[in-house]
Amino acid sequence: MPTTRRQFLSIAGGATVAGTIPIVTLRPLEATPAMLSTAIRNVVGEAQIHTGKVKLDIPPLVENGNTVPVTVSVASPMTATDYVKSIHVFNEKNPQPNIGNFYLNPSSGRAQVSTRMRLADTQKVVAIARMSDDTFWQVAADIVVTLAACTEEMN
Amino acid sequence: MIFWRAIAAATLLAAAPALLAGEIPPDARRSGYSFMGPDTRAMQDDDTSNPGMLFVLDGEALWAKKAGSADKACADCHGDATTSMKGIAARYPAFDKALARPVTLDQRINLCRANHQQAPALPYESRDLLALSAFVAHQSRGVAITAGDDPELKPFVAQGRDLFMRREGQLNLACTNCHDDNFDKRLAGAPITQAQPTGYPLYRLEWQTLGSIERRLRSCMTGVRAQAYDYGAPELVALELYLMSRARGLPMETPAVRP
Amino acid sequence: MAALINVPAKAKRGDVIEIRTLTSHIMETGFRHTADGALVPRDIITSFTCRYNGTEVFRADLFPAIAANPYLSFFTVAKESGKFEFEWIGDNGYSSTASASITVE
Numbered sequence: 001m002p003t004t005r006r007q008f009l010s011i012a013g014g015a016t017v018a019g020t021i022p023i024v025t026l027r028p029l030e031a032t033p034a035m036l037s038t039a040i041r042n043v044v045g046e047a048q049i050h051t052g053k054v055k056l057d058i059p060p061l062v063e064n065g066n067t068v069p070v071t072v073s074v075a076s077p078m079t080a081t082d083y084v085k086s087i088h089v090f091n092e093k094n095p096q097p098n099i100g101n102f103y104l105n106p107s108s109g110r111a112q113v114s115t116r117m118r119l120a121d122t123q124k125v126v127a128i129a130r131m132s133d134d135t136f137w138q139v140a141a142d143i144v145v146t147l148a149a150c151t152e153e154m155n
Numbered sequence: 156m157i158f159w160r161a162i163a164a165a166t167l168l169a170a171a172p173a174l175l176a177g178e179i180p181p182d183a184r185r186s187g188y189s190f191m192g193p194d195t196r197a198m199q200d201d202d203t204s205n206p207g208m209l210f211v212l213d214g215e216a217l218w219a220k221k222a223g224s225a226d227k228a229c230a231d232c233h234g235d236a237t238t239s240m241k242g243i244a245a246r247y248p249a250f251d252k253a254l255a256r257p258v259t260l261d262q263r264i265n266l267c268r269a270n271h272q273q274a275p276a277l278p279y280e281s282r283d284l285l286a287l288s289a290f291v292a293h294q295s296r297g298v299a300i301t302a303g304d305d306p307e308l309k310p311f312v313a314q315g316r317d318l319f320m321r322r323e324g325q326l327n328l329a330c331t332n333c334h335d336d337n338f339d340k341r342l343a344g345a346p347i348t349q350a351q352p353t354g355y356p357l358y359r360l361e362w363q364t365l366g367s368i369e370r371r372l373r374s375c376m377t378g379v380r381a382q383a384y385d386y387g388a389p390e391l392v393a394l395e396l397y398l399m400s401r402a403r404g405l406p407m408e409t410p411a412v413r414p
Numbered sequence: 415m416a417a418l419i420n421v422p423a424k425a426k427r428g429d430v431i432e433i434r435t436l437t438s439h440i441m442e443t444g445f446r447h448t449a450d451g452a453l454v455p456r457d458i459i460t461s462f463t464c465r466y467n468g469t470e471v472f473r474a475d476l477f478p479a480i481a482a483n484p485y486l487s488f489f490t491v492a493k494e495s496g497k498f499e500f501e502w503i504g505d506n507g508y509s510s511t512a513s514a515s516i517t518v519e
Contacts, residue, residue, distance in 0.1 A: 059192060059193075059194045061192075062194075063191065063192050063194070063195050063345075063360065063414035064195075064360035064361055064414040066360045066361060066363050066481060066482075067198075067360040067363065067481040067482075068481070069194045069197075069198070069485075091479060094478075094479050095443075095445045095478075096445075096477060096478060096479065098475075098477040098479065099477055099479040099480065100474055100475060100476055100477060100479075100480055101474065101475040102472070102473075102474045102475075102488070103472065103473040103474070104472065104488075105470075105471065107466075107471055107490060107491045107493065108471065108472065108488070108489055108490055108491070109430030109431075109489045109490055109491040110430050110489040111489075112488070112489055113474075113486070113487065113488050114434075114485070114486070114487040114488075115474075115480060115481075115484065115485055115486050115487070116480070116481040116484070116485045117479050117480055117481055118443070118478075118479050118480070118481050119479075146343070146344030146345065201420075202418070203418045203419070203420035203434055203436060204418070204420075204434060204436055204485055204487075205436075206436065206438075206482075206483040206485075208418055208436075209416045209417075209418060209436065209437075209438040209483060210416075210438075212416040212418070213416055213438075363440075363441075363481065363482035363483070364440075364482065364483075
C-alpha cells in the first residue's frame with residue numbers, strides 16, 4: 001500500500017497517459033509549518049493577526065500546480081488615512097514559504113492583486129494584509145493540487 | 156510499485172472492452188478547451204494574459220528579421236502575415252510535391268529557410284522555431300481545420316490512423332483507447348480529452364512554456380512507456396496529419412493554453 | 415524579453431483602473447535537478463515596479479513560487495494623462511522595462 005502522497009502520485013503518474021513524466025524525487029527539503037510561522041513573523045513581528053477583511057480567490061481544485069491563478073483582495077476604502085500598505089502571500093508546503101509581497105498606497109484605488117503561483121502539493125495558502133494603522137489581517141485557504149509543481153525533473 | 160501500476164493499467168484495459176474503430180462524428184468533436192476549468196479557459200481567452208501570446212509577439216519580430224546568406228526576411232516574400240498566412244496552419248501538415256510526403260508547419264518553415272533564405276534550419280522545439288510557428292498558426296485562429304483533404308495525402312492519413320489505433324509501450328495502450336473510448340472520464344485527476352489538436356503550438360501549464368504537438372505526442376508515448384519517435388520522424392508527421400484530419404471542422408485556437 | 419501590458423487607453427479622472435502585465439521569464443526555482451542530479455540554479459524575477467508619471471504606484475517582491483512568465487494585475491487611480499513605466503528586475507542582473515500611455519480626461 002503506498003504510504004505517502006508522493007508515492008501514490010508517483011504510481012498514479014506512472015499509470016497516466018496524460019503524458020507527464022513524473023520522475024518525482026523524495027525530497028527532504030520541504031517547507032514545514034514552522035517555516036511558515038517564521039516567514040509570517042518576519043513580516044508581522046510580534047503584532048497580533050486578526051482574521052477578516054482579506055479574501056483569497058483561488059480555484060479550490062487546481063488543474064496544474066505549476067500555474068495557479070490567485071487573487072487577493074482586501075476590504076478597504078483606500079483613502080489617505082485608511083488604506084492597505086501591503087499584502088503578503090505565504091504557503092505551507094512549497095520548498096519555500098513566501099509567494100509574493102505586494103506594496104500599495106492610497107492612490108491604488110482598490111486593494112486587489114492577481115498573479116499566478118506554483119503550488120507543489122495540496123496545501124494551505126495564507127494571505128496577510130498590513131493596514132495603514134499597522135494592524136494585520138489574514139485569511140487562509142486550503143487548495144487541492146492533483147499534479148505537483150516544483151518537483152518535476154528536467155527532461 | 157510495479158504491482159500498483161499493473162493494477163491501474165489492467166483497470167483501464169478492462170474499461171475499454173474492444174477497440175472502437177471509427178472517428179468521433181463531426182458534431183460531437185470537442186476541443187480540449189471544453190475539458191478545462193474556467194480559470195484555465197480565462198487564461199486562454201484574454202490575449203493580454205495568455206502566455207502563448209508572448210511567443211506570438213516574438214514570432215512577429217522574427218517574421219520581419221532578415222536571415223541567412225540571402226539576407227531575406229519572411230516578410231520579404233510573404234508580406235503581411237495577417238493576410239498571407241491566414242488559413243495556412245488549418246491545412247497543415249500539407250503535401251510537399253518535391254519531397255513527395257507531408258510536411259508539418261515547423262518543417263515547412265525550415266524548408267523555406269533552407270531553400271529561400273539560405274539560412275540554417277532552426278532546431279525542433281527551439282524558442283525561435285516555436286515563436287515563428289506560433290505566429291504563423293495564430294493567423295489561422297478561428298479558421299476551420301481542413302488538413303488531410305488533399306487526395307495525395309490519403310496513404311499518409313491511413314498510416315497516421317494505424318499508429319493512432321496501435322497499442323504500444325509497456326502499458327500496451329493505443330491513443331484510441333483513451334481519446335476515442337474514454338474521453339470525459341478522468342485519469343489521475345486529469346480529464347481525458349478527445350485529443351483534438353486545435354491550438355498548437357500551445358502553452359502547456361505542465362511545461363510552463365510553449366510546445367509543439369510533437370512534444371506532446373512524445374510525452375504521451377513516454378507516458379505509456381513506449382520509446383518516443385524522434386522529432387520530425389515520419390511517424391510523428393503521419394500521426395499529426397491523422398489527428399488534424401480527425402479534427403476537421405473544429406476552429407484553430409493557436410496559441411491555446413492547456414493544463 | 416517580451417511583455418504584454420493591458421492599460422486602458424482612456425479614463426476619466428478619479429477612475430480606478432486595472433493594469434495587467436505579463437512578461438516572459440522562466441522563473442527557474444532553484445529547486446529542480448537535471449537527470450544527472452545537478453541542481454539547476456535559481457533564476458527568477460525578484461521585483462516588479464510600476465511608476466505613473468515617475469511616482470511609484472505599485473511594487474511587488476516575487477519569489478520562486480511565482481509561476482513562469484509572471485502575470486501581475488493591480489489597480490490604480492487615474493489621476494492625469496501620461497505614462498506608466500514598468501520595470502522587472504531579477505537574478506543574474508536581469509532587467510526589463512515596458513511602458514504604456516494613458517489619456518485622462
